[in-house]
Amino acid sequence: MRFATVTADEQQLYGAVIDGGFVALSPDFPQWPTLREVIAADALPTLTKAATGRAVTHPEGSFSWDIPIPAPEKIICVGVNFPDRNAEYKDGQDAPPNMSLFIRFPRSFTGHGAPLIRPPETPQLDYEGEIAVIIGKGGRRIPQDQALSHIAALTLCNEGTLRDWVRHAKFNVTQGKNWDRSGAMGPWIVPFERPDQITDVQLTTRVNGEVRQDDRTGRMLFPVARQIAYISTFTTLVPGDIIVTGTPTGAGARFDPPRYLVPGDVIEVEAQGIGTLRNTVEDET
Structure with missing residues (x-):
């Protein structure tokens, strides 16, 4: 269901x-x-x-x-969570011992079928296809071996990003990740019943039918169970909180030249067992 x-x-x-x-x-x-x-x-x-x-x-x-959970207390996103994404940074460093995190606001997402909005301040609107987990049973310092039992449901996310704005400051990406309606979430939630719904499933992003991102959650540097355990160490997770679990390589910024989204583009994020999140792009009016 x-x-x-x-x-x-x-x-x-x-x-x-x-x-x-x-x-x-x-x-x-x-x-x-x-x-x-x-x-x-x-x-x-x-x-x-x-x-x-x-x-x-x-x-x-x-x-x-609409986005499935209209007003979650927290939306926490995990960055650089696939091996090829780590290699994209070309800094010669191995995967870090701890995950990178940032916050998004509900207003930065729109629903399935709605356009992502490209603002007039920058043309660098990019896509990031991801799976999001919705917390069902809250907690603090959740043990990793119990973490998956705290998931209520899964959904899909296009974690749309304004690339130049994530570089505006030295230590944060917040302002590039929170433009109104720059990302999408949905179309629906799928109740979480078995670990294999998240431990190793295929995640694909297409732009105008062309596959841009394609990987499996089994290759995550920080699996979902570890994400829940780590995040709940410093903040209490509550029902309805959303963790956006990381995107594979292949975002538009990584092409030469970059292939940012433009009005009329169609972006599809698909994951096994969840479905397909589809959105277009429009300029802000």
Whole structure:
């Protein structure tokens, strides 16, 4: 079962995605305003039961996709997490002993099918296809061997980046990672039930049908279980928090010359067992 957050008739709803259509469930569960509260209540199985046998309430084309968790407390992103990405930096250094992290704000993401927005300040809008994990059971100092049991669901992310703006300062990338609607997340969440849903799955990014990124999560320098353990050492993870787990080599900035996104481009991020996140590009008006 897949669950999504959508807008239909100017109302935000959550529910199940069945055969491309949408089954609204949120009106039946007013105690859980969004999927974040559903996850906090460990109630995804309740939604599955409620959706079983239900007819589509909103056919495809009658709604727009929102990011699945509209207001997570934290979105934490892992940088330089594949061997070839580390080699891209050409600094002669082996993979670092600890992971690089940065924060993104919910407003920096848009939903499936919506355009990524290229701002007038820079043309260097780039793509980064990634898998994101949504925390179900919170905690602090979570042991690595127990970390995967803290995942509620998986989704996809295009961690869109304004490349020159990540170089504006010496010690941070925040301003290049948080332009409004520069990235995307979705289309839906897939409940996490087995470790093999994340431990070694294929992750591919295409631009206008051309494969640009293609790797497997089994090659991550810092596997997802370690990410959860490390991050929860310094901050308490809570239900609905999102960890964006890292992108393979092949972003536009790494071509010679660079191949940044332009209006009209179509970007698809696909992962086994999750689906495909598709977005276009438009200039900010």
